[in-house]
Amino acid sequence: xxxxxxxxxxxxxxxxxxxxxxxxxxxxxxxxxxxxxxxxxxxxxxxxxxxxxxxxxxxxxxxxxxxxxxxxxxxxxxxxxxxxxxxxxxxxxxxxxxxxxxxxxxxxxxxxxxxxxxxxxxxxxxxxxxxxxxxxxxxxxxxxxxxxxxxxxxxxxxxxxxxxxxxxxxxxxxxxxxxxxxxxxxxxxxxxxxxxxxxxxxxxxxxxxxxxxxxxxxxxxxxxxxxxxxxxxxxxxxxxxxxxxxxxxxxxxxxxxxxxxxxx
Numbered sequence: 001x002x003x004x005x006x007x008x009x010x011x012x013x014x015x016x017x018x019x020x021x022x023x024x025x026x027x028x029x030x031x032x033x034x035x036x037x038x039x040x041x042x043x044x045x046x047x048x049x050x051x052x053x054x055x056x057x058x059x060x061x062x063x064x065x066x067x068x069x070x071x072x073x074x075x076x077x078x079x080x081x082x083x084x085x086x087x088x089x090x091x092x093x094x095x096x097x098x099x100x101x102x103x104x105x106x107x108x109x110x111x112x113x114x115x116x117x118x119x120x121x122x123x124x125x126x127x128x129x130x131x132x133x134x135x136x137x138x139x140x141x142x143x144x145x146x147x148x149x150x151x152x153x154x155x156x157x158x159x160x161x162x163x164x165x166x167x168x169x170x171x172x173x174x175x176x177x178x179x180x181x182x183x184x185x186x187x188x189x190x191x192x193x194x195x196x197x198x199x200x201x202x203x204x205x206x207x208x209x210x211x212x213x214x215x216x217x218x219x220x221x222x223x224x225x226x227x228x229x230x231x232x233x234x235x236x237x238x239x240x241x242x243x244x245x246x247x248x249x250x251x252x253x254x255x256x257x258x259x260x261x262x263x264x
Contacts, residue, residue: 190222
């Protein structure tokens with residue numbers, strides 16, 4: 001039986017509170033929408049290693065999961081998962097440019113296999129099975145993403161640095177703080193969700209996505225362009241709210257649960 005629609009959900013600030021507990025009402029709302037016949041899936045900036053437990057915790061039965069801001073799409077295979085689609089690019093030109101501007105920053109790359117290589121440990125990174133390396137080793141293999149963290153810089157600094165460096169051959173998103181996430185050109189959550197939607201045969205107007213960050217702008221634009229719905233969380237910055245078609249309550253106030261129940 002064909003799904004009634006496709007629902008793509010961001011994780012941090014949408015499904016999860018800052019302490020990584022679930023937003024009020026989310027578990028019940030996901031179950032209700034799933035049981036009503038919708039394909040409810042995650043679309044996150046997190047790597048797969050930091051995502052799977054929430055798929056399990058929420059009892060999601062969707063066949064696909066979008067990770068790494070669209071560079072990786074996981075697919076169920078029996079009782080396990082496979083890396084169904086992985087986008088990669090040569091990190092050397094970008095890392096060379098960034099190192100000149102941000103020599104003290106902390107860098108991480110994710111390989112096509114999912115292994116993470118990093119120059120310095122950072123508590124917010126999921127580094128299970130990761131490996132600390134010299135900076136030059138980050139540039140030796142194609143990667144699905146580059147993450148740059150520079151605590152000495154704020155969000156405005158990063159926006160300026162991106163403009164000055166001229167990151168023309170990649171896609172990127174600037175996080176809440178000095179966090180830059182770089183993906184292959186043309187790749188974001190929206191491009192990955194479109195692959196999933198086409199595979200599942202869901203009409204474009206039967207799509208709902210929800211998120212709270214600048215890395216959700218691509219999937220907002222994708223959903224709205226097809227006649228679907230894009231919901232911004234209440235705590236999102238003005239730029240993100242303006243890009244969405246709808247606004248819900250904050251993550252602390254159960255905004256995602258409220259948005260999901262509009263489908264019922």
